Amino acid sequence: MTDGANAILVQRRRDEQPTRPRATRWARGNRPLAALAAVFTLAQLALVRPALGLGWDEIVYVSQVTSHHPAAFFSAPRSRGVSLLVAPVASWSSSVPLLRVYLALLSGIALYLALRCWRGLFPTRVLVLGGALFASLWMTLFYGPQAMPNYWVAIGALISVGCFLRARAERSSPGLLWGLAAGAALMAWMRPTDAVYVAVPLLVLALVRRHARLLLVLVAGLAAGAVPWAIEAYAGFGGLGERLAEASRIQGGLGWQIAVDDQLRSLGGRALCRPCTGPMPTPLVTLWWFALPVLAGLGLAVAARAGRAGRTLVPLACAATAALPYLFMIGYAAPRFLQPAYALLAIPVADALWHLARTPRGTWRPVAAAVVALCLTGHLAAQLAVLHGAVSRNTDSRRDWDRTADALHRLGVRPPCLLTGHEAIPVGYYTGCSSGATSGNNENITVAGILRTADRLPVAHLAPAGGTPPRYTRSWPVHRIPGLDVRVAPGP
Numbered sequence: 001m002t003d004g005a006n007a008i009l010v011q012r013r014r015d016e017q018p019t020r021p022r023a024t025r026w027a028r029g030n031r032p033l034a035a036l037a038a039v040f041t042l043a044q045l046a047l048v049r050p051a052l053g054l055g056w057d058e059i060v061y062v063s064q065v066t067s068h069h070p071a072a073f074f075s076a077p078r079s080r081g082v083s084l085l086v087a088p089v090a091s092w093s094s095s096v097p098l099l100r101v102y103l104a105l106l107s108g109i110a111l112y113l114a115l116r117c118w119r120g121l122f123p124t125r126v127l128v129l130g131g132a133l134f135a136s137l138w139m140t141l142f143y144g145p146q147a148m149p150n151y152w153v154a155i156g157a158l159i160s161v162g163c164f165l166r167a168r169a170e171r172s173s174p175g176l177l178w179g180l181a182a183g184a185a186l187m188a189w190m191r192p193t194d195a196v197y198v199a200v201p202l203l204v205l206a207l208v209r210r211h212a213r214l215l216l217v218l219v220a221g222l223a224a225g226a227v228p229w230a231i232e233a234y235a236g237f238g239g240l241g242e243r244l245a246e247a248s249r250i251q252g253g254l255g256w257q258i259a260v261d262d263q264l265r266s267l268g269g270r271a272l273c274r275p276c277t278g279p280m281p282t283p284l285v286t287l288w289w290f291a292l293p294v295l296a297g298l299g300l301a302v303a304a305r306a307g308r309a310g311r312t313l314v315p316l317a318c319a320a321t322a323a324l325p326y327l328f329m330i331g332y333a334a335p336r337f338l339q340p341a342y343a344l345l346a347i348p349v350a351d352a353l354w355h356l357a358r359t360p361r362g363t364w365r366p367v368a369a370a371v372v373a374l375c376l377t378g379h380l381a382a383q384l385a386v387l388h389g390a391v392s393r394n395t396d397s398r399r400d401w402d403r404t405a406d407a408l409h410r411l412g413v414r415p416p417c418l419l420t421g422h423e424a425i426p427v428g429y430y431t432g433c434s435s436g437a438t439s440g441n442n443e444n445i446t447v448a449g450i451l452r453t454a455d456r457l458p459v460a461h462l463a464p465a466g467g468t469p470p471r472y473t474r475s476w477p478v479h480r481i482p483g484l485d486v487r488v489a490p491g492p
Contacts, residue, residue, distance in 0.1 A: 029124045033115045036128055040135040041108030044145045047384070048391055050100035053398030055271070058147040059429040062086055068094040070416075070434040072425050073444040076237060076246035079149065079229050081189035086147045100145045107144040110155045111135060114343075117162030117179055120169075121311045122347060123354075130350035134343050136380055138269065138387035139335040149190035150336040154343035156190065157198045157322065159183030160218070161315050161344060164202050167214055180214065181221035187340075188225025193247075195222055197325060198340055201317035250441045252331045259326065262333035264289065269390035274332035284382050292345055299348030302355045312348045319344035398426075400483075404462075405430035407481040411488055413458045420450060421462040421470075422484065433458075438470070447472050454489035461487045 054062060060072045061082040089095075089102045115131045122130075134140055134154075143151050160183030167176040187195035199222060206215035233243035248254045259276075266273040267289060268281030280286065296316055303312035323341040326333070353376075357369040401423070408431050413419070415432035425442065428435035436445035436453075451472065453459055461473040463485045476487035 029119060030116065032124055032128045033112050033131065036115075036131050036135065037108040037112035040111055040131075040141075040144070041104050043135075044104040044107070044141055045101065047141055047387055048100070048104075048145055049395075050097035050104075050145070052096070052100065052391065052395055053402065054096060054426075054429065055146065055394060055398065056423075056426045059426055061147045062090050062099070063429060066090045066094065067092075069429050069432060072429065072435055073437070073442045075250055075441055076243050077250055079189065079191055080232070081152065081186075081191075081225075082147050082149050084189075085152065090147075099147070103147065104145040107151060107155075110152070114155045114158035114162070114183075117159050117166070117183075118347060121162065121165055122351060126347065126350045126354055129353060130347035133350055134346040136383055137342060138383045138390060139339060140342075141383075141387055142390055143336050143339070148336060150194075150339040152190045153187050153194045153198070154339040156183045156186035156195070157318060157340040158343050160187065160199065160202065160221075161318050164206075164214060164218070165311050165314060168209075168211065177213070177217045181217050181224070184218050184221030185225035188222045189228075190225075192222075192226040192229050193244075193325075194322065194340065195225065198318050198322045198344075200321045201314060205314065254325070254329050256328065257331045258328055259330055259333050260328075262331075263327065263335070263338065266333045266335045267386070269386045269393070270335070271390065271394065272332070272334045274334075276333055281386075284378065285386060288379050288382075292342075292349065295349040295352045296345055298355070299350075299352035302352055303348070312351065315344040316348055401426050401430045404481060404484065405432075407479075408433075408460060408486065411460070411479055411486065412491075413460045413488060417458040417460070418450065418453050419460055419462060420445075422464055422467070424462060427462060433460075458491070459489040461489075463487070 060074060060078065063069050063072045064074060064080070064083040065087040085106075086099060086103070089099050093099070111131060111134075115127050118127050140151065159179055163176045163179035163183060167173065167180060170176060184195065184199060187198060199218060202218055203215065205211070206218065230240060233240045237243035237246060261280075262273050262276035264286055265276050265278060265280055267286055270276075296319075300309065300312050300316060303309045319341040322344065323338055326337040353372055356365070357372045358364055404427050408414075408419075408427075413431060413433065417431065417433040418436055419428040419431060419433045420436045420438070424435040424437065435442075436450060437443050438445060438447055438450070447470075450459060461469060461476065463469050465480070465483055465485055467485060469485070469487055473487045473489075476489050479486045479488065
């Protein structure tokens with residue numbers, strides 16, 4: 001009996017021995033990813049600063065779930081994903097710094113989880129460098145702690161593509177299928193149309209290779225994330241076709257329109273380039289953009305020589321389809337639009353950079369490694385400089401809205417109230433008022449509705465200084481504040 005017990009104990013120890021080194025290696029591989037995510041989180045809090053006020057689009061999303069401000073008009077292209085993402089904080093607190101800290105922490109955790117999905121496809125050093133390349137872009141640092149959808153589409157894209165590639169090789173892992181569904185749902189939850197563009201290569205590959213289970217899981221994830229948007233399309237826009245048509249109209253009409261030069265201009269720190277005029281940024285700011293396709297091609301060549309072309313070609317294809325509508329189908333640009341493409345390109349580009357710096361045997365190429373390090377240092381410096389300018393400009397514009405709100409309060413325009421005219425949505429949020437527009441992309445009220453509201457609530461119209469006011473406000477008293485003409489309706 002003793003011998004039998006000893007035999008069982010010895011066998012148990014033998015069974016446990018192989019698992020411990022594997023678990024240790026797995027944990028050791030995750031630590032650099034966790035460190036990268038922590039640095040990314042701290043960099044957001046230090047460089048963007050939690051005190052930065054809410055921007056225009058953020059106001060639209062946050063106002064849908066907060067009880068402290070009236071909900072702003074929610075147009076057809078938007079989706080409710082961001083509103084639900086911020087609801088755990090915004091639903092009970094009006095503190096912007098608290099919201100910023102929450103989103104910075106969440107974005108850091110999300111980056112860590114997304115990169116973990118690629119473990120086993122690329123070495124840890126490639127994943128760390130790829131994650132650092134994406135995380136150090138000024139638009140990633142700037143929008144990580146903001147209530148905006150594009151960063152989260154990028155995270156969903158990384159999760160979806162990574163889990164898809166691993167699930168093809170590890171067919172017995174249900175966790176990867178759940179990850180694929182979750183990544184697809186996250187993308188569609190944030191921006192359904194972007195999710196479809198990212199997923200097209202995955203859907204085609206699953207069909208061609210007859211991966212029925214992967215196809216079913218991917219479609220189910222996309223459908224689950226898009227359900228709220230589809231329900232709202234029928235409830236508020238008359239159907240899916242009508243909502244898509246209205247979204248296209250608001251975006252200037254989707255079709256063949258080359259926006260490559262617009263995207264280049266936006267790299268200098270412009271949050272929205274519409275209309276996109278003015279000079280190009282300096283070559284130091286845009287050089288990385290031209291290097292991306294070259295390095296991506298080198299990464300594909302390296303992968304092909306190593307016999308792993310598939311795991312590089314798939315993210316490159318998804319990056320291309322993700323970028324397609326924003327480079328060739330709309331007439332304006334914003335740097336955040338291409339975040340999903342940048343995230344997917346980052347890993348093959350990191351693979352190419354490591355190939356340039358090290359030989360296949362693992363030894364350093366001193367000259368090449370020094371050149372790569374120097375280029376990356378210059379790139380990081382340029383990104384931080386652009387980030388500093390973007391933060392400064394946005395801080396100033398949001399302080400202007402706050403000062404305008406104070407001036408309106410002194411004029412007696414206090415909640416509950418209604419603002420119309422120039423920048424009514426952001427100024428209305430800072431003032432605590434509802435916002436209304438009788439025309440344009442945010443049309444949500446009629447002139448008769450405004451006049452009826454003025455019979456019982458404070459109503460004000462904003463116009464640029466010296467601008468022509470609408471007919472219904474011309475008899476209202478005019479008040480001059482910096483840059484604006486404010487016409488306040490006579491009291492009830």
